[in-house]
Amino acid sequence: MSDIPDGIEATAHGLRLALAKELEHGGSLRTPEWRDALLAVPRHVFLPSFYAALDGPDGITRYTAVGRDTDPGEWLRLTYRNTTWVTQLDHGATKPGGEPVTGTPTSSSTLPGVVVRMLEDLDVPDGANVLEVGTGTGYSTALLCARLGDRYVTSVEHDAGLSAADGERLASIGHRPRLVVGDGAEGDPINGPYDRIIATYSPGRVPAAWLAQAAPGAVIVVSLVGSLGAYGYVKLHVGQGEAQGRFIDSDVSFMPSRETERPEIGPLMRAAVRSRDDAAGLAPAVHPDTLDDPAFLWIAQLALPGTTRLRLAADGVTGRWFLGPDGSWAVLESRSDGTARAYQGGPRALWAELTAAASAWLADGRPGLDRYGLTVAPDTNTVWLDNPGNVAGVLGT
Numbered sequence: 452m453s454d455i456p457d458g459i460e461a462t463a464h465g466l467r468l469a470l471a472k473e474l475e476h477g478g479s480l481r482t483p484e485w486r487d488a489l490l491a492v493p494r495h496v497f498l499p500s501f502y503a504a505l506d507g508p509d510g511i512t513r514y515t516a517v518g519r520d521t522d523p524g525e526w527l528r529l530t531y532r533n534t535t536w537v538t539q540l541d542h543g544a545t546k547p548g549g550e551p552v553t554g555t556p557t558s559s560s561t562l563p564g565v566v567v568r569m570l571e572d573l574d575v576p577d578g579a580n581v582l583e584v585g586t587g588t589g590y591s592t593a594l595l596c597a598r599l600g601d602r603y604v605t606s607v608e609h610d611a612g613l614s615a616a617d618g619e620r621l622a623s624i625g626h627r628p629r630l631v632v633g634d635g636a637e638g639d640p641i642n643g644p645y646d647r648i649i650a651t652y653s654p655g656r657v658p659a660a661w662l663a664q665a666a667p668g669a670v671i672v673v674s675l676v677g678s679l680g681a682y683g684y685v686k687l688h689v690g691q692g693e694a695q696g697r698f699i700d701s702d703v704s705f706m707p708s709r710e711t712e713r714p715e716i717g718p719l720m721r722a723a724v725r726s727r728d729d730a731a732g733l734a735p736a737v738h739p740d741t742l743d744d745p746a747f748l749w750i751a752q753l754a755l756p757g758t759t760r761l762r763l764a765a766d767g768v769t770g771r772w773f774l775g776p777d778g779s780w781a782v783l784e785s786r787s788d789g790t791a792r793a794y795q796g797g798p799r800a801l802w803a804e805l806t807a808a809a810s811a812w813l814a815d816g817r818p819g820l821d822r823y824g825l826t827v828a829p830d831t832n833t834v835w836l837d838n839p840g841n842v843a844g845v846l847g848t
């Protein structure tokens with residue numbers, strides 16, 4: 452190991468063995484090939500500093516900096532924890548020091564359990580040419596290099612500064628894969644076609660370029676996210692001109708694509724709260740638990756594109772708010788005594804639309820995510836229930 456003192460490397464190896472055991476026990480690490488890669492790659496090299504998350508008193512997460520300079524032993528131990536460590540907030544504009552600060556994570560090293568699970572799901576044979584989108588810290592890129600060899604690995608990162616740092620860290624442990632700066636949705640035609648494509652950020656749909664750059668028989672693993680914040684982790688098999696596969700679950704989640712346009716929630720929420728007092732309450736036909744079900748939310752966001760959601764609890768009342776991009780809003784207010792009322796306002800009857808989506812989902816037998824599938828054609832991403840002929844909706848951008 453290049454710049455790592457022997458003492459650290461010996462301790463780190465022990466920590467990697469313990470991590471491998473934990474991931475095998477949890478079922479995410481399944482094959483000797485990925486075990487060897489996990490043991491070979493020093494995660495601490497990719498996490499010279501990171502931000503630890505704490506729950507703030509107001510429910511808003513705060514971050515503090517952790518680095519090898521503050522407490523080297525603790526830092527090293529934490530880098531091998533099966534945890535996601537945030538490494539960038541607000542595109543680098545917020546830099547926590549000793550005092551806890553708020554911010555939106557824009558890059559991280561994903562928890563090894565998820566990284567390894569996805570790599571296992573990718574079913575990578577020796578000699579497969581792999582495209583990764585979302586280089587992040589470079590840790591998952593290093594795992595791919597250790598498993599396959601550098602020339603089979605291409606990784607795309609949106610943030611040029613991160614990509615440059617990744618290149619240095621990878622080189623410090625002897626890896627030189629092709630690193631590209633750009634929008635992962637464009638892939639990288641230069642090194643294609645790819646036998647395997649893995650995304651470690653969450654787009655709203657599978658981009659056409661991935662299909663175009665995938666070799667026949669390729670596998671794509673990606674966790675898609677919609678406007679309601681519900682995730683669909685899917686494994687796709689590429690055939691002639693299209694890719695198809697079933698969703699697996701909603702347990703794999705990443706930060707959204709940096710290219711995703713998000714409505715500003717503050718003004719929408721303030722306008723909704725102002726008109727809430729004038730709205731007449733309705734007896735809701737939908738149970739609050741339905742509005743929290745990841746599979747329902749996954750399918751509801753197909754019916755309500757662009758609608759965002761947030762949950763506010765105060766004075767014994769929990770409000771599940773839905774905010775349409777056009778100023779339409781709906782809220783289900785539930786009280787600790789079990790009673791609930793729904794309210795809606797704005798140009799569209801959003802509560803009525805949510806109720807219709809819930810009725811259809813309940814009539815289908817409350818399907819879990821694993822009953823849904825996806826067909827990706829050059830222009831469309833079509834979601835279906837049980838079989839490709841039973842279309843449930845189409846994914847937007």
Ligand SMILES: C[S@@+](CC[C@H](N)C(=O)[O-])C[C@H]1O[C@@H](n2cnc3c(N)ncnc32)[C@H](O)[C@@H]1O
Nearest residue numbers: 558560585587588591609634635651652708709
């Ligand atoms: C969760 S991190 C990746 C974790 C990484 N694979 C690792 O092991 O450290 C997600 C990364 O995706 C990048 N990203 C987000 N949107 C992107 C896009 N449209 N194209 C390329 N990279 C993107 C972010 O900048 C971030 O660094």
